[in-house]
Amino acid sequence: xxxxxxxxxxxxxxxxxxxxxxxxxxxxxxxxxxxxxxxxxxxxxxxxxxxxxxxxxxxxxxxxxxxxxxxxxxxxxxxxxxxxxxxxxxxxxxxxxxxxxxxxxxxxxxxxxxxxxxxxxxxxxxxxxxxxxxxxxxxxxxxxxxxxxxxxxxxxxxxxxxxxxxxxxxxxxxxxxxxxxxxxxxxxxxxxxxxxxxxxxxxxxxxxxxxxxxxxxxxxxxxxxxxxxxxxxxxxxxxxxxxxxxxxxxxxxxxxxxxxxxxxxxxxxxxxxxxxxxxxxxxxxxxxxxxxxxxxxxxxxxxxxxxxxxxxxxxxxxxxxxxxxxxxxxxxxxxxxxxxxxxxxxxxxxxxxxxxxxxxxxxxxxxxxxxxxxxxxxxxxxxxxxxxxxxxxxxxxxxxxxxxxxxxxxxxxxxxxxxxxxxxxxxx
Numbered sequence: 001x002x003x004x005x006x007x008x009x010x011x012x013x014x015x016x017x018x019x020x021x022x023x024x025x026x027x028x029x030x031x032x033x034x035x036x037x038x039x040x041x042x043x044x045x046x047x048x049x050x051x052x053x054x055x056x057x058x059x060x061x062x063x064x065x066x067x068x069x070x071x072x073x074x075x076x077x078x079x080x081x082x083x084x085x086x087x088x089x090x091x092x093x094x095x096x097x098x099x100x101x102x103x104x105x106x107x108x109x110x111x112x113x114x115x116x117x118x119x120x121x122x123x124x125x126x127x128x129x130x131x132x133x134x135x136x137x138x139x140x141x142x143x144x145x146x147x148x149x150x151x152x153x154x155x156x157x158x159x160x161x162x163x164x165x166x167x168x169x170x171x172x173x174x175x176x177x178x179x180x181x182x183x184x185x186x187x188x189x190x191x192x193x194x195x196x197x198x199x200x201x202x203x204x205x206x207x208x209x210x211x212x213x214x215x216x217x218x219x220x221x222x223x224x225x226x227x228x229x230x231x232x233x234x235x236x237x238x239x240x241x242x243x244x245x246x247x248x249x250x251x252x253x254x255x256x257x258x259x260x261x262x263x264x265x266x267x268x269x270x271x272x273x274x275x276x277x278x279x280x281x282x283x284x285x286x287x288x289x290x291x292x293x294x295x296x297x298x299x300x301x302x303x304x305x306x307x308x309x310x311x312x313x314x315x316x317x318x319x320x321x322x323x324x325x326x327x328x329x330x331x332x333x334x335x336x337x338x339x340x341x342x343x344x345x346x347x348x349x350x351x352x353x354x355x356x357x358x359x360x361x362x363x364x365x366x367x368x369x370x371x372x373x374x375x376x377x378x379x380x381x382x383x384x385x386x387x388x389x390x391x392x393x394x395x396x397x398x399x400x401x402x403x404x405x406x407x408x409x410x411x412x413x414x415x416x417x418x419x420x421x422x423x424x425x426x427x428x
Contacts, residue, residue, distance in 0.1 A: 031208025078278025088114025129336025
């Protein structure tokens with residue numbers, strides 16, 4: 001078998017260097033541009049969030065995260081985003097429930113301004129979604145449109161691949177995530193030439209996007225959890241149980257997703273569906289507390305800073321409320337992605353496992369909770385493994401993650417995904 005593989009590799013024609021070098025400058029340009037767009041929208045959203053959730057309630061003498069203010073802000077965010085979706089060209093992009101992490105058909109650039117405004121309002125207003133899908137879609141649309149005019153000799157799908165991997169690299173601050181997502185995408189397609197010839201340009205774009213984000217914003221995903229150390233035999237069953245239980249919790253949301261989407265779809269108009277969705281999110285925020293609002297990146301860091309600061313019941317409540325909020329936000333039409341809130345849910349779930357059974361190390365619980373939740377929500381196995389390992393950086397946890405991913409994957413594979421077709425039915 002090894003000899004056959006070697007013969008096949010030798011027979012595969014490699015792309016000469018002169019065929020790859022023309023990709024370098026476009027990949028660098030797309031990577032830097034994708035990162036700057038992501039950072040620009042994120043910075044704008046953060047400043048608006050500061051005004052809406054700190055300056056304004058302080059000026060009005062209202063509690064920043066009081067029930068009243070959460071209801072007002074989230075309902076108001078629904079009104080504003082609904083207005084953008086209703087009036088903006090292209091209605092601020094496709095229904096987010098029908099969009100996954102990978103995009104194959106670029107949007108018209110005329111749709112991008114409305115989509116970015118809707119995403120910035122959503123990020124600032126508190127709905128439980130992340131920036132990844134709107135930013136990826138926008139970068140692909142702009143890269144495809146500009147690239148076809150500046151370098152018409154390059155195929156259109158090259159610009160799509162460059163923009164997608166560049167944005168993923170920018171979002172995570174490392175090209176590794178983009179490489180793993182790209183490898184999964186290529187696995188289902190016939191590959192012409194060597195694998196590294198195909199990923200050469202996208203990896204440059206991902207590295208440029210990641211470096212730009214790192215140098216400008218200095219992001220970190222390190223939760224500063226206690227180091228795991230040498231695993232004990234008891235860690236193996238703990239890893240298997242926590243990852244599988246998190247996957248089952250995530251699948252509950254996946255099965256509920258079409259029903260929630262259908263309920264909001266029956267409201268027909270975005271100026272009805274989004275404000276109603278915002279009101280429901282405000283009620284959920286009142287139930288789960290302010291840590292269950294927003295995309296969840298800063299909030300999960302606050303949870304991890306004090307793993308003993310909440311009871312198992314409180315961690316469980318935050319995980320369930322955040323999961324429900326993600327389903328509602330993605331169903332009613334807010335423009336955003338589901339990876340970042342899923343990570344928060346996994347962190348809360350893992351810390352709940354630690355609070356229930358103190359023998360479950362907090363780093364182990366968090367890693368396995370994130371692994372299981374992302375497997376259920378994204379079906380991106382490499383991305384789930386990478387993100388879980390990123391949050392609990394330890395060489396010791398990698399083997400446990402790989403083992404725990406196997407039963408968790410059996411629970412989710414072949415079942416409905418958290419992405420819908422245009423008719424509202426789930427993709428399998």
